[in-house]
Amino acid sequence: MNAGFRSQVAAVVERDLRRERRRGDVVWVTIPFGAMALFLLPLAIGVDTQLLQRIGPGMYWVVVMLFGVLVSVGRASIETGAQRDAVSLLGLDPAAAYVGRSMSAAGLLLVYEIVVGVVAVVLYNIEVIGFPWLVLTLVITAVGLGLLGSLAASLVSSSSAGSALVPLLVAPLSVPLLLGATQVYEGLRLGRSILPWMLLMVVVMLVTAIVGVGTARPLQET
Amino acid sequence: MSFVIELHDIGVDAGSMSILRGVDLEVGPGEILGLFGPNGAGKTTLLRLVATLVRPSAGTGSVLGTDLSSQQRYAIRRRIGMIGHVPGLYPELTLGENLEFAARVAGVSRDEVGSALAAVGLAGVIDREAGVSSHGMQRRAEFARELMIDRDLLLLDEPHSALDQDAVELVNALVKKIAAEGGAVILVSHDRERVARIADRTVELTEGTLE
Numbered sequence: 001m002n003a004g005f006r007s008q009v010a011a012v013v014e015r016d017l018r019r020e021r022r023r024g025d026v027v028w029v030t031i032p033f034g035a036m037a038l039f040l041l042p043l044a045i046g047v048d049t050q051l052l053q054r055i056g057p058g059m060y061w062v063v064v065m066l067f068g069v070l071v072s073v074g075r076a077s078i079e080t081g082a083q084r085d086a087v088s089l090l091g092l093d094p095a096a097a098y099v100g101r102s103m104s105a106a107g108l109l110l111v112y113e114i115v116v117g118v119v120a121v122v123l124y125n126i127e128v129i130g131f132p133w134l135v136l137t138l139v140i141t142a143v144g145l146g147l148l149g150s151l152a153a154s155l156v157s158s159s160s161a162g163s164a165l166v167p168l169l170v171a172p173l174s175v176p177l178l179l180g181a182t183q184v185y186e187g188l189r190l191g192r193s194i195l196p197w198m199l200l201m202v203v204v205m206l207v208t209a210i211v212g213v214g215t216a217r218p219l220q221e222t
Numbered sequence: 223m224s225f226v227i228e229l230h231d232i233g234v235d236a237g238s239m240s241i242l243r244g245v246d247l248e249v250g251p252g253e254i255l256g257l258f259g260p261n262g263a264g265k266t267t268l269l270r271l272v273a274t275l276v277r278p279s280a281g282t283g284s285v286l287g288t289d290l291s292s293q294q295r296y297a298i299r300r301r302i303g304m305i306g307h308v309p310g311l312y313p314e315l316t317l318g319e320n321l322e323f324a325a326r327v328a329g330v331s332r333d334e335v336g337s338a339l340a341a342v343g344l345a346g347v348i349d350r351e352a353g354v355s356s357h358g359m360q361r362r363a364e365f366a367r368e369l370m371i372d373r374d375l376l377l378l379d380e381p382h383s384a385l386d387q388d389a390v391e392l393v394n395a396l397v398k399k400i401a402a403e404g405g406a407v408i409l410v411s412h413d414r415e416r417v418a419r420i421a422d423r424t425v426e427l428t429e430g431t432l433e
Contacts, residue, residue, distance in 0.1 A: 003326055003327055003328065003329035007326060007329075008326070008327050010326070011323055011326035011327050012327075014323070014326075015312065015315065015319075018314070018315055019312060019314040019315065022314035022351070023314055080308070080310075081308075082306050082308040082310035083310050083311075083312060085270070085273070085275055085304065085306065085310060086304075086311075086324075086364075086367075087310075087327070088275060088299055089273060089275075089299050089300070089302055089303065090299075090300065090324055090327040090371070091299055091300030091327065091328055091329075092327045217296070
């Protein structure tokens with residue numbers, strides 16, 4: 001008798017986080033590169049503190065999206081054919097595998113967002129306003145990117161295309177998340193309503209989750 | 223008599239290439255079948271087909287009473303064990319963690335992990351990462367996984383390679399145990415002599431066709 005859906009999801013999350021802890025891809029590669037990108041930008045455009053403060057939040061989200069895609073893709077593309085076969089024969093529900101992979105990627109992305117966020121606040125002197133809403137935005141973006149990255153990786157692994165194509169698939173799909181995240185901050189700063197943008201991000205997240213779960217089995221069996 | 227594996231005129235294509243052609247095979251409960259053949263004959267594809275991981279392009283077949291083309295084939299995967307010639311463990315996880323993951327997904331108590339590893343002589347290296355374990359140790363760990371999960375069909379690709387004599391005996395004991403419980407086993411090997419000693423019968427696969 002197979003384990004239940006939730007138990008399988010928990011097993012996948014635990015496996016992925018353990019693998020990441022030993023590999024250190026996010027901690028030792030993605031986070032430093034993200035921070036470095038934020039550090040290099042002021043050098044490229046000059047030390048205009050007002051300009052940096054104005055574009056800082058936008059730059060932060062661009063860096064989160066670009067490097068964040070690599071986090072979720074990396075999690076999904078490090079499985080060999082033999083590992084996939086072994087897992088299939090354990091009776092792992094592909095939908096549980098998708099949800100688990102997405103959740104572990106989201107957890108790592110959240111850590112990444114927080115660390116790079118601190119760097120951005122310090123370097124660009126960004127004003128932190130509407131803290132609870134910003135936290136919610138970080139969580140939704142992390143989950144959304146995790147779901148998108150896992151879906152794209154499943155799409156690519158079911159075809160003959162290489163994993164290098166995954167970022168090309170995820171980058172355009174993450175545009176609504178990028179737009180939503182930047183506009184939430186702008187809305188908070190200018191006192192405008194942020195609900196339409198929050199709604200946009202939640203819809204993207206839910207649609208991706210539904211598509212990912214619904215296509216998990218067909219994509220695995222292709 | 224209902225067969226554990228029943229294949230009729232099975233073909234498997236990969237693109238324009240035909241990997242298996244007109245394969246007829248019946249394996250009954252309790253039977254141990256040795257499968258031989260040169261490199262590239264399609265042995266691994268045949269194992270993956272029987273494991274429901276590859277769909278037939280032609281012909282009909284059933285495994286453990288389930289049609290290979292039906293959606294129900296997913297449900298029987300948990301009852302099929304397969305050990306390929308490339309280890310399917312996660313190199314970053316310890317041998318114990320690999321089995322713990324398998325136990326959790328398959329719905330087996332975690333308490334079984336320690337005894338399964340002990341049964342294959344790996345009790346002392348439970349915390350060793352799979353990636354730094356020898357090929358033989360990784361194979362033993364995979365056999366421990368199969369011991370832990372109650373399988374009705376076991377598919378082994380070169381089961382004796384990289385194993386010392388003790389481990390070979392363990393593998394043979396596992397094979398005989400599954401057969402004695404009414405399951406079926408297919409052993410793919412180039413070591414005809416060793417396999418012939420435990421197999422009930424042997425077949426030869428040549429260029430995708432069973433002889």
